[in-house]
Amino acid sequence: MSNAAATATRTWDTAAELCHVTKYFDQKRPVSLFKREVQRIHALDDVSFTLQKGEFAAYAGPNGAGKSTTFKLLSGMLRPQAGEVRLFGMDPARSRIEVMRRTGVLFGNRSELWWDHPVRASFDWKKEVWDIPDDVYQRAVGELRDLLDLDDIWHTFARELSLGQRMRANLALTLLHEPELVLLDEPTLGLDVLAKRQMIDFLKRINREKQVTLLVTSHDMDDLTEMADRLLLINKGRLAFDGSYDQLVRTTGDSRIIRLLMRGDAPAIEGASFIGTQDGRHVYRYDAAALTPQQLFAAIARIHGVEDVELGREAIEQVIARLYEEWRR
Amino acid sequence: MAAKTRSVFRLWRLYALMDLRWMLQDTASMLIVLLSETVQNLSAMAGVLLLAVRFGGVGGMTADEVLFMLGFYELASGLCMMLFGGFNIAHISRRIGRGQVDHMLIQPRPLWVQLLTEGFMPFSGSCGFLIGLVLTAAAIRRLHIALTPVWFALLGFYLLIHIALTLGQSFLYGASAFWQPVACEEISSMILDLNSQLGRFPLFGLPGWLSGLLHTVLPVGLLAYLPALSLLRQLGKPVELGLPLGVAAVFVTAAVVCFQKGLKHYEQCSCNRYKDMGHRC
Amino acid sequence: MKPFLRASFATAKLCLKEKSYFGFINQLAGYLLQAAALGALLMIWRSLFMQGADTGGMTLEQLYAYTILSTALAPMLNVRTPVSGWLHDGTLLGLYQRPAGIFAQLAAHTVGSWGMRLMCLSVPLVVIASALGVDLRPASAWFWLSLPLAVLQGFAVDYLFACLLIRLRNLEWCVHCLREALNALFTGSLIPFAALPWGLGRILQLTPLGTLAGAPLAICTGLEQPGLLIAAQIVWNIVLWPLALRCFDASTERMVSYGG
Numbered sequence: 001m002s003n004a005a006a007t008a009t010r011t012w013d014t015a016a017e018l019c020h021v022t023k024y025f026d027q028k029r030p031v032s033l034f035k036r037e038v039q040r041i042h043a044l045d046d047v048s049f050t051l052q053k054g055e056f057a058a059y060a061g062p063n064g065a066g067k068s069t070t071f072k073l074l075s076g077m078l079r080p081q082a083g084e085v086r087l088f089g090m091d092p093a094r095s096r097i098e099v100m101r102r103t104g105v106l107f108g109n110r111s112e113l114w115w116d117h118p119v120r121a122s123f124d125w126k127k128e129v130w131d132i133p134d135d136v137y138q139r140a141v142g143e144l145r146d147l148l149d150l151d152d153i154w155h156t157f158a159r160e161l162s163l164g165q166r167m168r169a170n171l172a173l174t175l176l177h178e179p180e181l182v183l184l185d186e187p188t189l190g191l192d193v194l195a196k197r198q199m200i201d202f203l204k205r206i207n208r209e210k211q212v213t214l215l216v217t218s219h220d221m222d223d224l225t226e227m228a229d230r231l232l233l234i235n236k237g238r239l240a241f242d243g244s245y246d247q248l249v250r251t252t253g254d255s256r257i258i259r260l261l262m263r264g265d266a267p268a269i270e271g272a273s274f275i276g277t278q279d280g281r282h283v284y285r286y287d288a289a290a291l292t293p294q295q296l297f298a299a300i301a302r303i304h305g306v307e308d309v310e311l312g313r314e315a316i317e318q319v320i321a322r323l324y325e326e327w328r329r
Numbered sequence: 330m331a332a333k334t335r336s337v338f339r340l341w342r343l344y345a346l347m348d349l350r351w352m353l354q355d356t357a358s359m360l361i362v363l364l365s366e367t368v369q370n371l372s373a374m375a376g377v378l379l380l381a382v383r384f385g386g387v388g389g390m391t392a393d394e395v396l397f398m399l400g401f402y403e404l405a406s407g408l409c410m411m412l413f414g415g416f417n418i419a420h421i422s423r424r425i426g427r428g429q430v431d432h433m434l435i436q437p438r439p440l441w442v443q444l445l446t447e448g449f450m451p452f453s454g455s456c457g458f459l460i461g462l463v464l465t466a467a468a469i470r471r472l473h474i475a476l477t478p479v480w481f482a483l484l485g486f487y488l489l490i491h492i493a494l495t496l497g498q499s500f501l502y503g504a505s506a507f508w509q510p511v512a513c514e515e516i517s518s519m520i521l522d523l524n525s526q527l528g529r530f531p532l533f534g535l536p537g538w539l540s541g542l543l544h545t546v547l548p549v550g551l552l553a554y555l556p557a558l559s560l561l562r563q564l565g566k567p568v569e570l571g572l573p574l575g576v577a578a579v580f581v582t583a584a585v586v587c588f589q590k591g592l593k594h595y596e597q598c599s600c601n602r603y604k605d606m607g608h609r610c
Numbered sequence: 611m612k613p614f615l616r617a618s619f620a621t622a623k624l625c626l627k628e629k630s631y632f633g634f635i636n637q638l639a640g641y642l643l644q645a646a647a648l649g650a651l652l653m654i655w656r657s658l659f660m661q662g663a664d665t666g667g668m669t670l671e672q673l674y675a676y677t678i679l680s681t682a683l684a685p686m687l688n689v690r691t692p693v694s695g696w697l698h699d700g701t702l703l704g705l706y707q708r709p710a711g712i713f714a715q716l717a718a719h720t721v722g723s724w725g726m727r728l729m730c731l732s733v734p735l736v737v738i739a740s741a742l743g744v745d746l747r748p749a750s751a752w753f754w755l756s757l758p759l760a761v762l763q764g765f766a767v768d769y770l771f772a773c774l775l776i777r778l779r780n781l782e783w784c785v786h787c788l789r790e791a792l793n794a795l796f797t798g799s800l801i802p803f804a805a806l807p808w809g810l811g812r813i814l815q816l817t818p819l820g821t822l823a824g825a826p827l828a829i830c831t832g833l834e835q836p837g838l839l840i841a842a843q844i845v846w847n848i849v850l851w852p853l854a855l856r857c858f859d860a861s862t863e864r865m866v867s868y869g870g
Contacts, residue, residue: 358781361778361781361784362781364784365781365784365785365787365791366784366787368787368788368791368792369787369788369790370791371791372791372794372795373790373791373794375794375795376794376795376800376801379801379805379806379807379810380658380801380805380806382807382808383805383806384658384661386661387658387661388654388658389661502639505639515640516639516640519640519644520643523643523644523646523647526647526800527647527650527651530650530654532650532654534656534657534660534661535650535653535656535657536653539649539653543650547646547650549650606695
């Protein structure tokens with residue numbers, strides 16, 4: 001049995017694993033015409049997490065947090081300075097070929113399509129390079145064309161596709177060899193509402209029906225919330241949160257929002273802080289753990305001229321934005 | 330190994346088909362491709378040929394011998410471009426410097442298989458080779474060269490040396506783009522341009538030190554001049570076989586070592602930039 | 611300083627600095643290769659003269675000066691603005707978002723990018739050649755008019771190639787091939803026109819491409835009389851600039867809607 005195969009059977013239910021991984025880069029910066037200064041950038045600092053097979057996890061963090069570095073480490077493009085990266089129990093840098101047969105990687109700003117060929121040619125190319133058996137290829141192409149709506153663009157030159165069409169074709173190409181693990185870096189980048197919806201539905205479907213393990217990054221938190229059950233938040237190279245969205249909301253203090261429709265200036269509400277006025281409604285935030293509904297309604301009842309009241313959870317986007325801001329500080 | 334060899338042939342077939350489809354995307358494109366490649370190849374050699382005609386020979390060679398040398402250069406460089414010219418394989422520093430190595434690393438194929446096959450363009454890249462064939466044939470006819478099996482073996486040997494030297498230099502210098510992606514992005518092109526510019530000149534009459542330099546460190550003399558002399562005389566002296574072989578071996582070995590070192594560096598530091606220019610287009 | 615000049619100067623300065631960030635050592639290999647190519651070419655000329663060929667009155671020193679100046683002034687004699695490269699990735703679009711003329715910005719970018727090469731290769735070349743006894747002083751003062759005319763004409767030619775590129779946008783490589791081919795033979799940058807047979811040089815030196823490198827170099831080295839060449843340069847500038855402006859204008863829509 002080969003080394004790769006021997007280690008591959010060790011952790012059979014684990015798709016990917018980062019174990020105390022540290023990765024830094026030394027960046028040269030010009031301080032004058034002839035002088036360079038070396039600055040060490042810690043992309044990942046002692047990061048550990050495990051993705052079980054069939055999991056759908058979101059990977060988020062502010063710009064420069066280390067998301068793309070993580071993806072490159074997982075794809076075997078980079079080696080860590082410390083710690084261990086394993087995919088299906090293998091070191092992706094050492095067993096790159098074996099790992100890549102079972103993994104699909106898509107970077108949102110990069111295309112795997114052959115620019116001056118019809119979309120179909122890129123699929124034929126991948127069949128050969130990935131050694132995809134005929135039956136698997138036929139089945140996968142049939143499904144992907146159907147599910148990602150590729151029929152209309154199947155014979156179109158890749159250079160002539162719109163951004164949304166290109167992303168769909170790229171995603172289909174990534175999934176053509178029926179990977180067990182899919183790493184998607186910003187797959188919804190630049191997509192319109194409908195294209196984004198189709199993409200999300202499709203990813204949820206392959207995760208549900210085929211037990212494909214997915215790790216997805218995006219700056220659109222609403223997309224991530226909708227797609228993934230688990231959220232990994234990274235900040236300045238450290239894993240800042242690993243859990244469900246509900247857990248995240250609870251950790252950050254179960255923030256709720258009140259919107260008051262009324263004329264005049266925003267009045268003060270005891271226990272809530274005024275955020276601003278949007279569309280004629282005064283918006284407040286309060287911590288549901290600190291302010292009971294009775295106390296809240298009593299406080300609102302004391303205000304004159306209230307025409308309407310809306311209550312709701314704070315959007316995950318805002319929760320995360322607040323977190324990023326706190327981290328930056 | 331047999332499986333790998335089979336896969337190389339399958340991939341060559343695939344890339345040949347893709348190249349043919351690209352060529353045939355429309356007639357106008359095909360004609361423009363053929364025309365521009367022909368003009369480029371002819372004009373690149375025209376300068377030296379015109380000098381030879383003007384001065385009744387140049388560098389100790391008659392005009393017909395110069396024609397033979399230029400024909401050989403076109404044949405060899407055309408073959409090299411036909412095999413490795415596509416998608417910047419021969420201009421490898423562009424791929425490295427533009428951060429496009431990532432695209433190779435996600436393919437479940439050994440890198441050497443990818444490098445060996447991805448640049449294959451037997452149709453759109455065949456112009457130089459065909460022009461070389463015609464020029465060489467014309468020169469052979471005018472010079473009454475006897476075509477023996479030994480002569481053909483020698484021709485094959487020098488064609489391989491030309492390819493090894495071209496790729497060896499491109500990969501050796503191009504590997505520097507692993508460390509300096511921006512500054513060295515075009516270094517392979519620069520070395521290929523230099524080869525193309527100087528490789529077509531007959532180097533007779535140069536001072537010994539310079540001639541030595543141009544046959545070893547900067548081996549432009551081994552690309553066409555020395556092979557042409559050897560082929561014109563039917564069988565080269567031992568040094569005419571040993572020197573190109575030795576220099577090519579040194580360049581190829583150095584290129585492999587540096588490229589692997591570069592890849593190791595890439596695994597540590599990746600590339601701090603990405604440009605899709607030239608990637609599959 | 612006028613805002614227009616200030617803006618152009620700022621752009622050129624940034625382009626110069628951009629090159630300097632790559633580090634001199636990192637660019638040294640490229641410069642050394644170019645210097646080596648020049649050295650080999652000079653030696654080839656020398657061997658040509660040593661075989662006693664009839665050079666039609668051209669001296670070896672003239673040929674040396676011609677070749678050295680051709681390398682030293684290469685960016686000016688073969689103007690390459692960044693426009694061709696920018697078409698591909700949509701960078702050109704950015705120029706339209708700035709409160710400055712497109713051509714002025716492209717010129718500033720181009721001139722700025724010359725700086726590093728001029729400092730690191732051209733100046734040392736001229737100094738070393740002069741120290742070795744090659745006289746690089748212009749044989750005629752008309753060279754100082756011919757050079758700017760060649761640069762100006764070079765910009766027009768580059769814009770015309772950019773327009774061709776945008777017309778044949780899927781055949782970028784072919785346009786590149788075509789340009790390299792024309793440059794190799796028809797501009798006189800590699801081989802002086804005086805060294806071509808059958809009187810070819812007489813015709814080529816008056817063509818729009820021939821006047822780019824051939825004219826200033828021939829005037830500088832005294833290979834040709836300046837009158838006719840400068841007249842040809844003026845004529846081609848008058849013809850090519852309106853053509854370039856018209857073509858560029860007609861291609862703008864394609865340029866800004868491609869790439870990006």
